Amino acid sequence: MAQLLSFRVYLSAETQKTSPESFKRTQKTRKPFTPGQRGQVTPVRKPQNLNLEVSPHRAVSAVRLMRIEFGGAFADLLNEKGKGSGSNEMSYVERTIGFRTRDLDDRDLRLVTDVVGGTIRWRRYLDHLIGSLCHNERTFRNMEPLLLQILRIGFYEIIKLDMPAYAVVDENVRLAKIALRPGAGDLVNGILRKLVSLKEKDALPLPKVEGDDRAQARALATLHSHPVWMVRRWVKYLGLDEATKLMTWNNTDPGFSLRANMGRGITRSDLVERLNSLKVPHELSLHLEEFVRIKTGLQMVVQAGLLKEGICSVQDESAGLVVSVVKPQPGDRILDACAAPGGKTLFMASCLKRQGMIYAMDVNEGRLRILGETAKSHQVNGLITTIHSDLRVFAETKEVQYDKVLLDAPCSGLGVLSKRADLRWNRKLEDMEELTKLQDELLDSASKLVKPGGFLIYSTCSIDPEENQGRVEAFLLRHPEFSVDPVDRLVPSSFATPQGFFLSNPVKHSLDGAFAARLVRAL
Numbered sequence: 001m002a003q004l005l006s007f008r009v010y011l012s013a014e015t016q017k018t019s020p021e022s023f024k025r026t027q028k029t030r031k032p033f034t035p036g037q038r039g040q041v042t043p044v045r046k047p048q049n050l051n052l053e054v055s056p057h058r059a060v061s062a063v064r065l066m067r068i069e070f071g072g073a074f075a076d077l078l079n080e081k082g083k084g085s086g087s088n089e090m091s092y093v094e095r096t097i098g099f100r101t102r103d104l105d106d107r108d109l110r111l112v113t114d115v116v117g118g119t120i121r122w123r124r125y126l127d128h129l130i131g132s133l134c135h136n137e138r139t140f141r142n143m144e145p146l147l148l149q150i151l152r153i154g155f156y157e158i159i160k161l162d163m164p165a166y167a168v169v170d171e172n173v174r175l176a177k178i179a180l181r182p183g184a185g186d187l188v189n190g191i192l193r194k195l196v197s198l199k200e201k202d203a204l205p206l207p208k209v210e211g212d213d214r215a216q217a218r219a220l221a222t223l224h225s226h227p228v229w230m231v232r233r234w235v236k237y238l239g240l241d242e243a244t245k246l247m248t249w250n251n252t253d254p255g256f257s258l259r260a261n262m263g264r265g266i267t268r269s270d271l272v273e274r275l276n277s278l279k280v281p282h283e284l285s286l287h288l289e290e291f292v293r294i295k296t297g298l299q300m301v302v303q304a305g306l307l308k309e310g311i312c313s314v315q316d317e318s319a320g321l322v323v324s325v326v327k328p329q330p331g332d333r334i335l336d337a338c339a340a341p342g343g344k345t346l347f348m349a350s351c352l353k354r355q356g357m358i359y360a361m362d363v364n365e366g367r368l369r370i371l372g373e374t375a376k377s378h379q380v381n382g383l384i385t386t387i388h389s390d391l392r393v394f395a396e397t398k399e400v401q402y403d404k405v406l407l408d409a410p411c412s413g414l415g416v417l418s419k420r421a422d423l424r425w426n427r428k429l430e431d432m433e434e435l436t437k438l439q440d441e442l443l444d445s446a447s448k449l450v451k452p453g454g455f456l457i458y459s460t461c462s463i464d465p466e467e468n469q470g471r472v473e474a475f476l477l478r479h480p481e482f483s484v485d486p487v488d489r490l491v492p493s494s495f496a497t498p499q500g501f502f503l504s505n506p507v508k509h510s511l512d513g514a515f516a517a518r519l520v521r522a523l
Helices: 002-011 055-073 084-097 106-121 123-133 136-140 145-159 165-179 182-200 213-224 227-239 242-251 268-278 298-303 317-326 343-351 365-377 391-396 429-447 469-478
Strands: 255-262 289-292 311-315 331-334 357-361 384-388 402-408 450-460 482-483 502-504 512-523
Touching: 055 084, 055 106, 055 165, 055 331, 084 255, 106 145, 106 298, 123 136, 123 145, 123 182, 123 213, 123 429, 145 182, 145 242, 145 512, 213 227, 213 242, 213 331, 227 242, 255 268, 255 317, 268 298, 289 298, 289 317, 317 343, 317 450, 317 502, 331 343, 343 357, 343 365, 343 384, 343 402, 343 450, 357 365, 365 384, 391 429, 402 429, 429 450, 429 469, 450 469, 469 482, 469 512
Parallel strands: 331 357, 331 402, 357 384, 402 450
Antiparallel strands: 255 289, 255 311, 450 512, 482 512, 502 512
16 A cells, blocks of 8 residues: 555655645545546447557546546546556546456556546636637537547647648547447547648647736647636746746646655665666756655666665655655654645655654645655655645644744645646636635744744745735734744855745756755744
C-alpha cells in the first residue's frame, strides 16, 4: 500500500493539498463514474472477446479521460511496478466499452500518459475546434461522452503531437465504430478529415485577441486552454505578458525532481549512480544539494524500485525550499499541521539527524496511515509521530507548543498546474473566497501552538497574492505578537521577495509555484 505513494504522494506530494473539502465536517464521497452529464451515454456492453484491431493506448486514454472528467480519477497511470495499473485500466476498458485490446506495453503507457495529460490541458482549445467543425452547435453540445473523448484524442494527436494524420484518422474511426456504432465512426472520420485539411492550409478557426478586456480574456482562455476567470485574475496581478508566459508554462510537459533520502544515508552521488545505471538523463539541482532534476525516464525510476526501496522521493525543488525556510534542526519539535500526503514531513525528518520529532497532523486518517508506512521505508519512522485531528479542534483543546509549526495550507494549487493537468478545470472563482477563509482560520489556530521565540511557517503551492502575502498581512494585523523573519539567509536570493517571503515563480525558476512566510513569535 505504501508503495503506491510513488506517484500519489511523491509525484503529487505538493499538489494534493489543494482543497478545503477535507476540513468539512461531512466528508464527500467520490461517486462512481456515471458520465450522463453530456448527451446520451451508450450502455455498457457485455464483455466480448479480445479485440486486436483497436489501438490500446487510444482505448485506454478515451476511457480514462471519461473517468477523470466524470468520476474523479487521476491523470497518471504508474504504480510502483509501472505496468500493473495498465492491467487495471484494461479492466475499466472492458467494463466500459465491452472489449479488451492487447495489453499495454511500455510505449503504450508513455503514450497514454502523454495523450491523457495533453488532452486534459488543452481541453478548452480542443473543444473550441471540435465545436467549430461540427455541423452545428447542437451536435457538439449533445455529443455523447465517449465520442467526444475520441475526437479530443484525435485532435490532440494531429495538432499537438503531430502524428501522421492518416493513422490518427484511421485508428480513431475504428475505435468509434467498434466501441459505439458505424455512424459514430463516420462522424469522427468527417470531422477529423476537416481538421487535417484546415491544418494543412494553416487555417484553423481560432479566435483573435482583440476587443475589450473580457473579449481578450476569452480569446486567451481558448488559445491557451485555461478558465476565463483564471486568465483575468492573472492579467490583473501579473500583466498580459507574464500571464501569457505562465499559461505557456502550464501547458508544457512537466519535469520532475528526485530527492535523495538522507534519512537512509543515501547521498545525491548515490542517487546519481543509480540513475546512470538506468541511463536516465538528469542534471543536478542548482538550489538544493539533495535534489536531481529529470525530464524523462521517471517510468524507469519507478519500475527499478527506487521509490519503493526508499532510495529517493519525487519532490519538487519548490517544496524542498519550503523545508529550507522551516530550517529543521536536530532536537527540534516541529508540528506539520496539515501533513498529508507527507513529502515535506519526510524531508524534515531526514534533516533532524536522529534527534527531535516531527508531529504530523492531518484530518485524513487513511493518508496519515500511508505516511507512517512510507516513513518506515525511509527509515525515519522513529522521528515522526502522527496525529489524527483537525488543527482547529486540536489548538482549542490541547495545551502544547512547538519550536516550529509548519502550516502547509490547503490552497488553490495555482502554482502546480503544469503537473496537475486536471486542476485548472476543477477550480472556480468562488473557491478562492472559501479557501482564504479556511487559511485564515488555520493560521489563527496554528499560531496558538507556537512557543514564545518559536516560528510559524505558512506555505502554499499557489502563486495567488490573496492566498499568499494577503493572508500573512491579514494575520499580522490580528496577531501583533508575530513578525516576519526574512528568508533571504535561508534560500537563494532570487527566491526572496522584498517583503522577506519565499516565492518560486514557475516561469522565472522553472519550478512549481510556491510561497512561504517565516514568522517569529515574540518572547
